[in-house]
Amino acid sequence: MEIQKLYDLDDIEFEDITIGLVRLAKNIPDHEFFYKINQNNDLIFSRKKDIILHGDYYDYFFARFEAYHKFTKTCFTFISNKSSESKQKKIQTELFSEEENIKFLLNNQVDVEYILHSSEQFPDFSVILLPENLVFPIQDYTLSSEEELYQIIQYYE
Numbered sequence: 500m501e502i503q504k505l506y507d508l509d510d511i512e513f514e515d516i517t518i519g520l521v522r523l524a525k526n527i528p529d530h531e532f533f534y535k536i537n538q539n540n541d542l543i544f545s546r547k548k549d550i551i552l553h554g555d556y557y558d559y560f561f562a563r564f565e566a567y568h569k570f571t572k573t574c575f576t577f578i579s580n581k582s583s584e585s586k587q588k589k590i591q592t593e594l595f596s597e598e599e600n601i602k603f604l605l606n607n608q609v610d611v612e613y614i615l616h617s618s619e620q621f622p623d624f625s626v627i628l629l630p631e632n633l634v635f636p637i638q639d640y641t642l643s644s645e646e647e648l649y650q651i652i653q654y655y656e
Contacts, residue, residue, distance in 0.1 A: 519615035542566035
């Protein structure tokens with residue numbers, strides 16, 4: 500899968516970005532998780548337009564939630580690591596196709612429910628108060644400019 504290149508790659512300096520990996524201790528639906536986050540914070544997360552990835556056989560949809568911190572003017576985005584929906588475009592005719600009806604943005608981190616991104620160059624995820632006994636500590640993860648998720652985040656930012 501390729502993300503459309505909107506910029507001339509020679510004119511852009513690429514820097515690694517830091518994201519947060521959010522693992523839930525309990526399996527709960529999105530609306531319940533963000534209801535609990537919104538109760539504990541001045542930040543109010545709301546659902547935004549899904550991130551869409553186009554594969555050969557499926558289109559994948561990933562839920563996205565955003566909030567703005569009033570004082571720091573920082574945008575925080577939670578992106579679902581696992582596709583919430585997939586629409587089949589054509590029937591698979593290959594026996595060993597690598598494309599399935601479920602996709603993860605981070606294939607090597609399938610236990611991660613959400614990817615947390617900040618508009619800040621050096622993000623501070625500690626300003627978000629997460630519900631106790633529901634979420635494990637946020638793990639920092641560095642994305643290089645060659646990774647597909649880096650390109651997706653830059654495109655939707």
